[in-house]
Amino acid sequence: xxxxxxxxxxxxxxxxxxxxxxxxxxxxxxxxxxxxxxxxxxxxxxxxxxxxxxxxxxxxxxxxxxxxxxxxxxxxxxxxxxxxxxxxxxxxxxxxxxxxxxxxxxxxxxxxxxxxxxxxxxxxxxxxxxxxxxxxxxxxxxxxxxxxxxxxxxxxxxxxxxxxxxxxxxxxxxxxxxxxxxxxxxxx
Amino acid sequence: xxxxxxxxxxxxxxxxxxxxxxxxxxxxxxxxxxxxxxxxxxxxxxxxxxxxxxxxxxxxxxxxxxxxxxxxxxxxxxxxxxxxxxxxxxxxxxxxxxxxxxxxxxxxxxxxxxxxxxxxxxxxxxxxxxxxxxxxxxxxxxxxxxxxxxxxxxxxxxxxxxxxxxxxxxxxxxxxxxxxxxxxxxxx
Numbered sequence: 001x002x003x004x005x006x007x008x009x010x011x012x013x014x015x016x017x018x019x020x021x022x023x024x025x026x027x028x029x030x031x032x033x034x035x036x037x038x039x040x041x042x043x044x045x046x047x048x049x050x051x052x053x054x055x056x057x058x059x060x061x062x063x064x065x066x067x068x069x070x071x072x073x074x075x076x077x078x079x080x081x082x083x084x085x086x087x088x089x090x091x092x093x094x095x096x097x098x099x100x101x102x103x104x105x106x107x108x109x110x111x112x113x114x115x116x117x118x119x120x121x122x123x124x125x126x127x128x129x130x131x132x133x134x135x136x137x138x139x140x141x142x143x144x145x146x147x148x149x150x151x152x153x154x155x156x157x158x159x160x161x162x163x164x165x166x167x168x169x170x171x172x173x174x175x176x177x178x179x180x181x182x183x184x185x186x187x188x
Numbered sequence: 189x190x191x192x193x194x195x196x197x198x199x200x201x202x203x204x205x206x207x208x209x210x211x212x213x214x215x216x217x218x219x220x221x222x223x224x225x226x227x228x229x230x231x232x233x234x235x236x237x238x239x240x241x242x243x244x245x246x247x248x249x250x251x252x253x254x255x256x257x258x259x260x261x262x263x264x265x266x267x268x269x270x271x272x273x274x275x276x277x278x279x280x281x282x283x284x285x286x287x288x289x290x291x292x293x294x295x296x297x298x299x300x301x302x303x304x305x306x307x308x309x310x311x312x313x314x315x316x317x318x319x320x321x322x323x324x325x326x327x328x329x330x331x332x333x334x335x336x337x338x339x340x341x342x343x344x345x346x347x348x349x350x351x352x353x354x355x356x357x358x359x360x361x362x363x364x365x366x367x368x369x370x371x372x373x374x375x376x
Binding site: 050084085089096098100128132134138141 | 197223225227228229233234235236237238239269271272273274275277284286288316317318319320321322323324325326327328329330357359360361372373374375376
């Protein structure tokens, strides 16, 4: 039987595939990497996980970007502990990608150019009143005025990537910044 | 236009739907909740997220179960910090479920009856040599002998549930053990 994913057999081709699929997530709203799960650690030490939208992926700079409301809980989490994990399960590729990253929170003038390119309907995701996660008396007792002051960009500097390909035999590899992105196979 | 998900309009029906879909994940390998993302905190404080298989969901006891290899990194994470988050995105229901839980690690005699019901092919997931995450010289330089001594059950005691339904207008609610599971609406 032919291997449907020959790129899974080599460390370099597997690494390339991970970044290719992250870039596809940015470009194509139907790609698996469009909606990663972002995990953070709340100030009390509780892990938190939620779906986000991947907005940028730069393989050369090893940066990823996610947009969020500055008043959301994930911002409070990342201010206390800037480490984040991103998780993508790509069913078509039989590929799980796990990313460790350090987040920088950008707002205001630093993201004005990005805000200018956010389409009108999407702008309503930033500036919910009361702030996201606030208890409200009724399910619909909130407003969504577009508020550039609530718009934040999470710039995620990738520190490590762990990829698992589920094939006839599973293959798992890891790449880390601290070892110059030299890949290594791991027992899956 | 008719609401395709009338259960999203009430706190109680939304809560019921969350548990119904968790139970469906256990029973049906094609259900969204079959493969939640489990987030933990590594001893160094880094969040970690990976796909798991949901093996049990008990709405009365508010317990969930996941099986794992006792030598996997998630076990080390949970020994240092027993808190875990589970995340399910159910595309068909337009429903994101986020669960906060406290994990108990069960092994040996305590899980012998569960091990006895694990089908033969699935048993190979427990006992990988070298241990999962160990660097290996070649992608396939590992063995998967079924080893009951490596079989662990994560029993997850649910502490809180946060659900978001994405409809014409989004609805978000939360239920917590510490307030007797009384639900409340949150700004999404």
